[in-house]
Amino acid sequence: MKLITTTLLAALLCGSLYAQSFSAGLRSGIGKTLDVAKINEGTINNTWDKELFLRYETKGRFAFEAGATQYIFTRNNSDSYVNTIICFPADDYYYKYERVSQFNKYNVIDFGLSAQLDLTCKGMQQCPVLKNMRSFVGVYGSMGYAYTTTTYTDRSYADGMEVNRILEDKYPYNVTLGLNHTLKYTINKMYITSVVAYGIQPGSFSYMYWAGDPTPNSKLSLRLGAGYNF
Numbered sequence: 001m002k003l004i005t006t007t008l009l010a011a012l013l014c015g016s017l018y019a020q021s022f023s024a025g026l027r028s029g030i031g032k033t034l035d036v037a038k039i040n041e042g043t044i045n046n047t048w049d050k051e052l053f054l055r056y057e058t059k060g061r062f063a064f065e066a067g068a069t070q071y072i073f074t075r076n077n078s079d080s081y082v083n084t085i086i087c088f089p090a091d092d093y094y095y096k097y098e099r100v101s102q103f104n105k106y107n108v109i110d111f112g113l114s115a116q117l118d119l120t121c122k123g124m125q126q127c128p129v130l131k132n133m134r135s136f137v138g139v140y141g142s143m144g145y146a147y148t149t150t151t152y153t154d155r156s157y158a159d160g161m162e163v164n165r166i167l168e169d170k171y172p173y174n175v176t177l178g179l180n181h182t183l184k185y186t187i188n189k190m191y192i193t194s195v196v197a198y199g200i201q202p203g204s205f206s207y208m209y210w211a212g213d214p215t216p217n218s219k220l221s222l223r224l225g226a227g228y229n230f
Contacts (some may be wrong), residue, residue: 020059025227027051031071033216036200044216045073050221051195061118063136063182068111069223073216075104096152100162105149106171112142116182136182142198144173145213174201176219186229194224 011201022110031047053067116138124130152165178199 006175020057021055021229022057023055023191023227023229024055025055025191025225027053027193027223027225029195029221031219032219033073034218034220035215036218045075047071047219047221049157049221051223051225053227055227063116063118063138065114065116065140065182066112067114068109069142069221070107070109072105072107072120073093074106075216076101096157097163099155100155102153103151105151106173107147107149108144110144110173110176111141112140112176114138114140114180116180132186134184134186136184138180138182140178140180140199142176142199144176146173148172174203174217176201184227189229191227191229192224193227195221197221197223 028048028050031049032043033045033047035041035044049069049071051067051069053065055063055065057063078100118134120134124133124135148169148171150167150169152167153162154165155162169176176199178197180197182197183194198218198220
């Protein structure tokens with residue numbers, strides 16, 4: 001978070017002489033997690049993405065954004081853990097269990113930065129309806145923080161009874177790098193904005209081609225919202 005704040009402030013200071021606008025807003029929309037190595041298998045998870053953003057535009061063609069996007073996705077790792085033998089210490093004895101399933105729920109907040117270039121078609125500026133529309137293409141990077149809940153189901157070899165265990169954890173999530181396209185339609189101090197973004201997690205490259213279930217190592221997000229110019 002400190003890196004995001006520092007970078008945004010540096011952008012503001014470097015462009016202060018040419019500043020056009022500083023704004024903030026909200027966007028919300030749908031997301032889809034995908035496996036780059038198994039893209040033909042389609043969507044792994046559908047997510048509801050909620051974003052809070054700060055936006056800075058220069059008088060030139062550049063824009064910068066800093067934002068936080070929250071979403072939830074799940075993974076069922078049942079197939080990967082069947083027949084695994086687990087030992088738990090209890091009352092000085094070791095009871096053997098068979099792992100039946102493992103269900104993971106990820107509550108993620110991505111803190112991101114984006115640098116964009118205004119590629120608005122000049123012909124649009126001649127149209128009364130589209131003259132307030134601007135189109136930006138950019139690159140972005142984000143660092144996530146995840147709160148996870150993992151539910152294990154294990155079956156006792158001794159009596160066949162199943163035991164559920166829940167483990168909660170918090171940790172930094174994967175770094176994501178990607179491309180985005182932003183549309184902005186200004187109405188006085190307010191503007192309507194949409195974003196289409198696709199990012200890949202470079203840290204997943206080392207295992208993305210392993211055999212097994214698809215891994216959510218990339219994400220497509222489509223968000224719509226509104227902003228306010230200060």
